[in-house]
Amino acid sequence: MVYGDILGCVRTERKISVSGHPLDLGEGRRVRSTTVLCVRRGDSVVMAADGQVTLGATVMKHSAKKIRRLYNDKILAGFAGSTADAFSLFTRFESKLEQYAGNLGRSAVELAKDWRTDKLLRQVQALLIVADAKQMFLLSGDGDVIEPDMVADGAIATIGSGGSYALAAATALMENSAFTAREIVERSMKIAAEICIYSNLNVTIEELKAAE
Secondary structure, eight states, rough: BBBOSOOOOOEEEEEOOOOTTTTTTTEEEESSOOOEEEEEEEEEEEEOOOOOOTTTEEEEOOOOEEEEEETTTTTEEEESSSHHHHEEEEHHHHHHHHTTTTTTHHHHHHHHHHHHTTTGGGGGOOOEEEEOOOOEEEEETTTTTTTTOEEEEEEEEETTTTTTHHHHHHHHHHHHHEEEEEEEEHHHHHHHHHHOOOOSSOEEEEEEEETT
């Protein structure tokens, strides 16, 4: 269906485009240097991000927080992009949530419209995962608002250079175990961090329950 408390985030860099790759931002741009994972299973939605900030070949920070709780702690948002862009998008998204009384789908669509058409905002090179206890969406500057397909009895969304590894691990655990959403996220983030050199094991985890 088509429709990231930041202390430091990640950078983007140009790379040969791979058509259809989930990390492409168009024109060969690809978000790198992080892993953000969101899993919904049962009555829980869990989002996690690693803490590594990479500048070129140098690790600048180990404990950045790349996810936030928004709208009275009822909504989670995770980000892959620059720190300044993160603040800009989170502020804009919070205003949409206030405007539409916490309606995640409507707020995501309206943010995507602004992101694509606003002269300044469309320069932001980033990907964003947003989720409440019932829905999750992946947003990009191309105006995409994508709701992930169901996996077993839940859903998974990932962004960042380690996203593909986290997605593979989470999918396998979702389909072949009775682990909770949090257990799946913890194990998948560990696997991704051990493979992706732009991610680390200093992971921030936030959880929402359907009853909240």
